[in-house]
Amino acid sequence: MGILHFEFMRNALLVGLLVSIACGVIGTYVVVKRIVFISGGISHxxxxxxxxxxxxxxxxxxxxTIFTVASALGMGLVQQRSRQREDTVIGVMWAVGMALGIIFVKLSPGYAADLMSYLFGSILTVPVRDIGYIFMLDLLIAGIVYRYFDEFKAVAFDEEFARVSGLKTDFLNLLLLFLVALTVVVMIRAVGIILVIALLTIPPAIAGEFSHGLKGMMMLAVLLGIIFTSAGLGLSYLFDLPSGATIILVAAVGYILALLCKR
Known part of the structure; x- marks a missing residue:
C-alpha cells in the first residue's frame, strides 16, 4: 500500500480504472462480433x-484520435462497399499508418523523448491533461453505448436478423468501429499500441466464459480489467518491469487460469 503515497502511482491507478471501463464495455462487442483483427488495424x-x-x-x-477514427470509418466503409478483401485493406491501412508515423517523427524537430511510451505503454508517466482527455472519451463511449445498447446487441449477435428487422446495420457498424477507435486511444498510454489488442480482448474473453448476458459480461470484463491493471502496476513497481507489458502478462495468466477453471 506504500505505493499509494506516490502521486504518479495514484494517477496510474486512475488511468487503469478508466482504461478498464472502456476496454470492458467495447471489448465485449469486439469479442462477440469477432472483429479483433480490425481493432488491431485501427490501433496501429x-x-x-x-x-x-x-x-x-x-x-x-x-x-x-483523428487517425484512429478516420481509419475505423475507412475500414467500415471499405467493408460495406468495396470488392477488395477486407483483411487486405486492413493490412494496408495498418502498414501505412505505421509508416506515416515513422516519417513524421523523423521529420519532427528535436527528439521525441517519450515516443516509445506510445508503442509499449507507460501508464506511470501519463500527464494529468491526458487523464482528463481519457475521462472525457470514457464518458462519450458510455453515453453512446447506453443510447444504442439494444441495437449494438442485435448487430453483434445476429447482424442479418437485425438488418431484416429494420435496423440501420451499416450505421451501427460504423458507430461501433468509431467507439473501438476511441477505446484504442484511451488504452494507448496505458499499454501502448502494440499491446492494445490484448487488453481489449483478454478481459472480455474471460468474462464471456462465465457470463450469460451482455451486461454481465461487460461488468465482469471491467472488473477484470481493474484487477489486471492494478496487479500489473504493483508487480512492475516491485520488480522494476515495464508497466504495459507486465499488465498484459498478468492478464494472459488470468486467461489461462480461467480456461483451466472452466475446464
Missing amino acids: TAYGGIGLGYYLGFNPMVGA
Whole structure:
C-alpha cells in the first residue's frame, strides 16, 4: 500500500480504472462480433496521428484520435462497399499508418523523448491533461453505448436478423468501429499500441466464459480489467518491469487460469 503515497502511482491507478471501463464495455462487442483483427488495424494506424502531432507541435493524443477514427470509418466503409478483401485493406491501412508515423517523427524537430511510451505503454508517466482527455472519451463511449445498447446487441449477435428487422446495420457498424477507435486511444498510454489488442480482448474473453448476458459480461470484463491493471502496476513497481507489458502478462495468466477453471 506504500505505493499509494506516490502521486504518479495514484494517477496510474486512475488511468487503469478508466482504461478498464472502456476496454470492458467495447471489448465485449469486439469479442462477440469477432472483429479483433480490425481493432488491431485501427490501433496501429494511431501511430501516424502520434507522429503528426509531434511534427505539427500539438498533443499527440489528439492526432491519434483523428487517425484512429478516420481509419475505423475507412475500414467500415471499405467493408460495406468495396470488392477488395477486407483483411487486405486492413493490412494496408495498418502498414501505412505505421509508416506515416515513422516519417513524421523523423521529420519532427528535436527528439521525441517519450515516443516509445506510445508503442509499449507507460501508464506511470501519463500527464494529468491526458487523464482528463481519457475521462472525457470514457464518458462519450458510455453515453453512446447506453443510447444504442439494444441495437449494438442485435448487430453483434445476429447482424442479418437485425438488418431484416429494420435496423440501420451499416450505421451501427460504423458507430461501433468509431467507439473501438476511441477505446484504442484511451488504452494507448496505458499499454501502448502494440499491446492494445490484448487488453481489449483478454478481459472480455474471460468474462464471456462465465457470463450469460451482455451486461454481465461487460461488468465482469471491467472488473477484470481493474484487477489486471492494478496487479500489473504493483508487480512492475516491485520488480522494476515495464508497466504495459507486465499488465498484459498478468492478464494472459488470468486467461489461462480461467480456461483451466472452466475446464
